[in-house]
Amino acid sequence: MAGKEYRTITDVKGPLVFLDKTEPVAFGEIVELRLNDGTMKNGQVLDTSDDLVVVQVFEGTAGVDRTTGVKFLGDVFKLPVSKDLVGRILDGAGRPRDGGPEIVAESNADIIGAAINPYARQSPHDFIQTGISAIDCCTTLVRGQKLPIFSASGLPHNDIALQIARQAKLTASEEQFIVVFCAMGITAEEYNFFRSDLERTGALENAVLFVNLADDPAVERLITPRLALTAAEYLAFEQDYHVLVIYTDVTNYCDALRQIGAAREEVPGRRGYPGYMYTDLAMLYERAGLVKGKKGSITQFPILTMPGDDITHPIPDLSGYITEGQIVISRELHGSGIYPPINVLPSLSRLMGGTIGAKTTREDHKSVSDQMYAAYAQGRELRGLVAIVGEDALNERDKQLLSFSGLFEDKFLRQDRYEDRSIDETLDLCWDLMQTIDTKYLVRLDQQWIDKYHPKDKKD
Numbered sequence: 001m002a003g004k005e006y007r008t009i010t011d012v013k014g015p016l017v018f019l020d021k022t023e024p025v026a027f028g029e030i031v032e033l034r035l036n037d038g039t040m041k042n043g044q045v046l047d048t049s050d051d052l053v054v055v056q057v058f059e060g061t062a063g064v065d066r067t068t069g070v071k072f073l074g075d076v077f078k079l080p081v082s083k084d085l086v087g088r089i090l091d092g093a094g095r096p097r098d099g100g101p102e103i104v105a106e107s108n109a110d111i112i113g114a115a116i117n118p119y120a121r122q123s124p125h126d127f128i129q130t131g132i133s134a135i136d137c138c139t140t141l142v143r144g145q146k147l148p149i150f151s152a153s154g155l156p157h158n159d160i161a162l163q164i165a166r167q168a169k170l171t172a173s174e175e176q177f178i179v180v181f182c183a184m185g186i187t188a189e190e191y192n193f194f195r196s197d198l199e200r201t202g203a204l205e206n207a208v209l210f211v212n213l214a215d216d217p218a219v220e221r222l223i224t225p226r227l228a229l230t231a232a233e234y235l236a237f238e239q240d241y242h243v244l245v246i247y248t249d250v251t252n253y254c255d256a257l258r259q260i261g262a263a264r265e266e267v268p269g270r271r272g273y274p275g276y277m278y279t280d281l282a283m284l285y286e287r288a289g290l291v292k293g294k295k296g297s298i299t300q301f302p303i304l305t306m307p308g309d310d311i312t313h314p315i316p317d318l319s320g321y322i323t324e325g326q327i328v329i330s331r332e333l334h335g336s337g338i339y340p341p342i343n344v345l346p347s348l349s350r351l352m353g354g355t356i357g358a359k360t361t362r363e364d365h366k367s368v369s370d371q372m373y374a375a376y377a378q379g380r381e382l383r384g385l386v387a388i389v390g391e392d393a394l395n396e397r398d399k400q401l402l403s404f405s406g407l408f409e410d411k412f413l414r415q416d417r418y419e420d421r422s423i424d425e426t427l428d429l430c431w432d433l434m435q436t437i438d439t440k441y442l443v444r445l446d447q448q449w450i451d452k453y454h455p456k457d458k459k460d
Contacts, residue, residue, distance in 0.1 A: 005034070005069040012064050014263035015219040017043065017055045019070060028076045028112055031055045034069040042093075044077055044223070047264070054264065056219045058093055076112060079227050080105030081234040085208045086178060089195065092212030092224040109234055111226040115286035122290040124351055127360040128299065131167035131420035132160070134342040134413050137369050137430065139327055140352040140361070143170065143242065144290040146300040147349060148250070150316050151329040152309045158190060159417055160329070160340045161246050161303055166203050167420045168244055172360065177299075178241040179207040182228035184221045185214050185252030208235075214252075221256040229287045229298075236296030243298050245288070250281075250304035254315050270314045278318045285322045311346070325349040338414050345377055361423050364449040368430045371444035372408070375437060379405025400437045407433050431455065 004023070011018040017033070031043040033055075041064070047054035057064065079094050080103045089098035096102060124144035130136055141147055151157035165179045181198075183191060191211055198204040208231055212224040225247055235241045247253075254273060261274040269275035288300040302323070306316050309331060320326055325348040333341035356365040379401045382394065386402065394402065411433055415421065421429070431453050434442060439450055 005071045007067060007069055009064070009066050009068055009070065012061050013265075015057055015061055015217060015260065016046065016263045017057055017061060017064060017068075017070070019053045019055065021048070021051050021053050023072065025053055025072050026076070030073045030075055030077055032071045032073060033057060033064060034071070035063045036065075036067055037063070039063065045072075046260070056222075056260065058217055058220045058223075060217050060219075076110055077223065078108040079111050079230045080107075081109050081231060081238075082106040083235075083239060085231050085235070087205050087207070089209040089211060090227070092184070092210060092216055092220040092227070094210070094227045097209075097211055107234075109230045111223060111230045113226065113230055113233065113283075113287055115283065116289045116291060120291050122292045123354075124290055124297075125355055125360070127171055127355055127423070129167075129169050129171050129423055130164045131422075132163065132340060132342075133415060133421050133426040133429065134340065134344055134347075135164075135327060136361075136421070136423050137365070137412075137426050138344040138373060139325060139342075139347045139349040140356055141168075141299070141349065142324075142351040142355045143299055144288065144297045145325075145349070145351050146285050146288040146302070146323045147325050147327060148300075148302040148304060148316075148319050148323050149327045149329060150306055150311060150319075151303060152306050152331060155305075155329045155331060155334050155341065156339060157303050157305070157329055158193065158248060160342075161248060161301060162194065162197050162203075163340070163417055164301060165198070165207070165244065165246060166201055166418075170242065171423065175242055176206060177244045178235050179203065180228050180232045180235070180243055180245045181207055181209045182225050182245065182247045183209070183211045183213075184224050184247065184249060185212060185216075185218075185256070186248060187214050190248075218256040218259050221253055222260065225253060225284050229284065232298050233287065236298045237291060237294050238296075240295040242296060244301065245298060246301045246303065247284075248303040250302045250319065251307065251315055254281075273314050277314065278321070281318055282322050285319070324351050333409065333413065336409070338409055339417065340413070340415070342413060344373060344413075345380070362427055364446075364453055365423075365427060367444065367446050367449050368427055368434075371434065371442055372412070372430050374444050375401055375404050375434070375442075376408045379403075379408070397438075397441050400441065404433065404436055407436060427453075 008020040029045040033041040041059045043055040043057040046056045091097040124142040126143035128141040210228045232243045236243045288298045290297045328343045328346045330341045330343035382402045
């Protein structure tokens with residue numbers, strides 16, 4: 001079957017080729033196209049019915065016509081996997097982009113993959129220290145979690161992702177993370193920024209990069225994250241590594257989905273995105289986690305830029321349903337010169353509650369986090385009030401909370417791009433900042449932690 005070549009193309013639309021069906025073919029099957037000038041292109045079966053086959057062509061359909069030869073290869077798209085992947089830069093179709101040799105495969109893995117069986121899943125409970133106070137204290141990252149960064153154009157989400165890639169560590173063990181970096185539709189400038197930073201800091205030695213640039217075919221963008229996740233699954237569940245998967249930018253991936261949907265003349269859903277986008281994203285996100293009996297793990301950090309800074313846009317909205325929280329980047333904090341501009345108020349880690357505490361972080365973590373969050377939220381509200389009535393109208397408690405909100409942003413949130421704070425340093429910093437509030441107003445703190453951790457010379 002794989003040897004037959006057909007010339008049954010009836011139509012070409014964007015990156016899609018439509019053929020009259022000539023033999024039974026499977027969804028996801030690899031296709032080879034031979035143009036009249038001998039050029040070879042690769043594709044994949046996107047849809048198959050009784051009388052029609054739709055093929056997406058990875059290199060674009062320029063030069064494809066009714067006389068183009070089409071050969072079905074009888075197999076699905078596979079990625080050659082081995083330990084040699086670590087330290088390599090590959091393109092969005094899994095070919096070397098760094099000028100190095102082809103990957104010598106220990107095996108070939110189907111890139112479609114599957115979500116981890118819920119019965120085989122193990123509950124995530126190991127604390128990952130990122131060295132960024134706003135994350136470690138308020139939106140704690142857990143090994144095996146999927147925690148997206150909700151950002152917007154022009155904000156430093158890439159810097160934050162790189163900082164996490166450099167600094168992430170398990171405090172309970174000495175094992176290092178392997179970073180699988182999946183770039184979809186990024187500019188050449190962004191690619192050079194990622195590559196040079198990873199090379200300069202030595203992080204590239206423990207990383208695998210899959211890079212689909214903005215001028216690469218949009219169709220290729222759809223398989224790039226699947227290649228990255230297939231590599232991650234091999235390294236995690238076959239080689240026992242802890243893998244941190246960072247995607248940037250999920251919005252570019254969803255735009256490619258919309259583009260392909262339009263070429264297939266599908267009925268659009270919200271804002272023109274296909275109705276199955278929720279399922280498609282879930283197929284990616286649900287490949288994160290821990291598997292019973294396996295030492296390795298996959299933790300996901302998807303980065304998505306919210307179009308128009310709109311958190312209700314379908315992409316962040318659907319991602320929020322599937323993932324276990326979000327880290328929200330604030331344009332207001334960024335405009336104030338604060339890095340990292342993480343707004344802890346709408347940020348959330350749903351796995352945080354069952355992870356933090358004496359065995360993983362510190363016994364006072366939950367109490368301190370609740371108090372810092374509450375004091376900052378109240379201080380932020382008071383800023384609006386002060387703009388109307390003036391600061392003189394505030395009572396003593398409100399003045400202290402207003403002052404604290406400024407200290408929270410300037411001392412707690414603000415840190416250097418290469419500053420790696422331990423969880424103890426972060427929590428000690430919280431206690432130092434809470435000295436500025438009378439202990440009678442620290443109603444979220446347990447008295448036993450005030451007695452143990454509050455700086456003695458500042459106590460009432």
